[in-house]
Amino acid sequence: MPNSSDVKITDGPRGPKPRKMLSRRNIILYGTLIFVAIYYLVPLYVMIVTSLKGMPEIRLGNIFSPPIEVTFEPWVKAWAQACTGLNCDGLSRGFWNSVKITIPSVFVSIVIASINGYALANWRFKGANLFFTILIFGAFIPYQIMIYPLVILLRDLGLYTKLPGLILIHTIFGMPILTLLFRNYFTTIPEELFKAARVDGAGFWGIYFRVMMPMSLPIFAVAIVLQVTGIWNDFLFGVIYTKPENYPMTVQLNNIVNSVQGVKEYNVNMAATLLTGLVPLAIYFISGKLFVRGIAAGAVKG
């Protein structure tokens, strides 16, 4: 055994091992990351820059150059004045349509799917597995197959071209993936909590509202993000199951950008596109916090 007085601890390595900032590994790693980030951000940059330019400036053709004279005219025009067919009240109408479609669709689909998932995970009723299998099977059927039958169905229900009809469609198509999401989350909640609640006399709804739901905020956040972005960005169902005055924002955006009368107003098109994309973007930024929060902490050992 070495005598402690013989060893000078100051001589050898001590404390954290020094790391080189500009090592080969770091250069490759960060180089790649920066390159990829730029690659993805350039189109966004072009859009923002273009939307802030006037038409004469755009005609110069320097798409990467920042605007010499910043103008918000295109944004105002895209929101309030751009024409689609005969209507010249801009994207605002589509925005409010989209809001009217998205909020009820998201709410209804999440409420139903979370109860589905809860029942499937915790109350193993007879035929639960068959029900689940059929539901999941639905997630793998390309929905183009169902477009025409659903048109007929909605027509017979008297909901075709109306907003409630589109809300129904979004709710149905959100069901398989959301139910899977909730079921899988609820199965990770310790079964003993559910048992304890039953011993404590809570029923189906009592356990759902008082025990399961408060523990599941992260998964509700995930479901909201999925549904809001999915429904807001939907184009196909919007164009098929509604009529022009009920068109969601995406359909209206398409109509503005693709209208072929007069000059192509690139700045207005860019502004309209950015406006349409703002809502999903905002949702991502707001919900980010909820993902990280460990809500289930303390339920079991740990």
Added chain:
Amino acid sequence: MNSIEIKNLSLNFGDVKVLKDLNLTIEKGEFLVLLGASGCGKSTLLNCIAGLLDVTDGQIFINEQNVTWLEPAQRGIGMVFQSYALYPQMTVEGNLSFSLKNAKLAKDEINRRVKNASEILQIEDLLKRKPAALSGGQRQRVAIGRALVRDVDVFLFDEPLSNLDAKLRTELRVEIKRLHQKLNNTMIYVTHDQIEAMTLANRIAIMRDGLVLQLDDPKNIYNFPINKYVAEFIGSPGMNFLQGKINNKDNVSFQIDDTLFELDGYNFQTIVEDKRPVWLGVRPENIVVNDGNKSMPVNFDVVVEVIEPMGADTLVWSHFNGHEFRFTVDGNKVINIGEKINLGFDPLHISIFDFESEDRL
């Protein structure tokens, strides 16, 4: 009066028979421990009593009332789980009062019961905290409190101490025993820890493959195990087993190779014929080390191979006629590896099992 009666209970999960025609009667105020290795059906039985699992066949009575089809909350039971299962988003107070609110009790009655339970368990200071801010021991106290506030006759414990560290486990074990002495209600306690079983139980039910092998008080289970499995399961370090046969020539004795152990004093349950192959089981703590004079009826020599000092006593490993043989000696006794030691035991304290059926003879 019987507190719990289980009649011909069976439970199948698909093709797997977890509980097989099980009968069990538990008296009022009794502390019954269900003990067994994992997968023996002890937790399943507890869940059936609680009403958390639907039984395949049979009946369950609690306080003379058939509860087989009743919801858990209607059965008059409180349950404590291994993982505590506290509602994480509620405070301790919320956890304790949850069942009372579900039962729509008056507010001052809820407050009275919560106060009473938290005093008994000494968790008054924690009432405003969330479970995440509690230590393991405190969490399990709250979980016990949740059963306590319900003011029920039957407590069910599903391995409540398994998640705690060794020191806390012994502390809470005593507390549960105190609680039982104070409340004097019926408790059923599932564990795989034989020390918990021995220390807590009025009676222990040793389970294996969905059946109760032996139901008896701890002393009898320890001293007179009904078969080899029970004998192996109870006691730490485990019982030593020697394989041999009965020799009835002069006195009844146990023959292993050329050695004869006279079994004078052993209470055979049946008449045992000559040359019957048997196991002889003797607990390490029933072995005496002879210092010169042979004080015990049966004596033999072994060579010390490994020693494990454990403080109060020392566990010594050796071999006897090809069988591993352990015995404990006083912790202060000096024992050297390779040393030849003369051991002895009293046939009164051994167990003889049939070789084939492994049942006690």
